[in-house]
Each structure stands twice: as structure tokens, then as C-alpha cells.
Amino acid sequence: MYTFVVNHQLAGAEALRLCQDLSRIPVAGSPPSLQLCLRRVRELDANGCAALVRVFSRLAVSGGTLVLTDVTEPVHNTLAEVGLDAVLDVYPLGSQATTEMALEVSGPHSFSNIGPLR
DSSP states (O other): EEEEEEEEOOOHHHHHHHHHHHTTTSSSOOOOEEEEEEOOOOOOOOHHHHHHHHHHHHEEEOOOOOEEEEHEEEEHHHHHHHHHTTTTTEETOOOOHHHHHHOOSSSSOOOOEEEEEO
């Protein structure tokens, strides 16, 4: 499982850059699993939702999964408003599942818009 901390808001051009950065993660071989830690994200707009859907779709085609962890309340509210909380695996900030998944980090990964889990 690849695990990343999103360092910017999932809004506007920043959300589109995130999608571009995540498209560089290899999906060949075993089903790819991606965990995005959103503890630093306070804003999620339509561009951010679209970016998450694109990443989810790309992974799903290969049998992979997208998991959102440490989701802040404002971001969770937006996900719920648009129904993405029913499609994506979403874990609120500080949940037990988030803590357990953090132990599965596969190594340091860094892209321009995201950083490794620390």
C-alpha cells in the first residue's frame, strides 16, 4: 500500500496537480492500494472531488483501492454532500482504522503536492 499525506487543499489547481502526481504511481502487477492522509486538508471543492474520483477509477480498473484517512470534518461533510463517502473508504481524523493503516506504510514516497506519512 502506498501512503501519502496531502500537504495542500483539495481545491482548484492544487487538486488537479494532486491527480497528476498520483497518476505517476505504478498500477501494474498486484492490485494497487493507495492511502491518502487528509489530516492537513480543510477544503475540498468540485475539482478535489473530481480528482479523487479520477484516482479511484484508475485504481479500480486494476482491482485496486483508494482509502482516505484522517479526514477532517469539513472534508468529510463535503464528501457526504456529494455521496463520495458511500463510494470511497473514508476514515475520520484519529480513528482506530487510520492508526492501524499507518503501520502498513510501504516506504517513503514524495511528489510535488504530497509527502510521505510521518
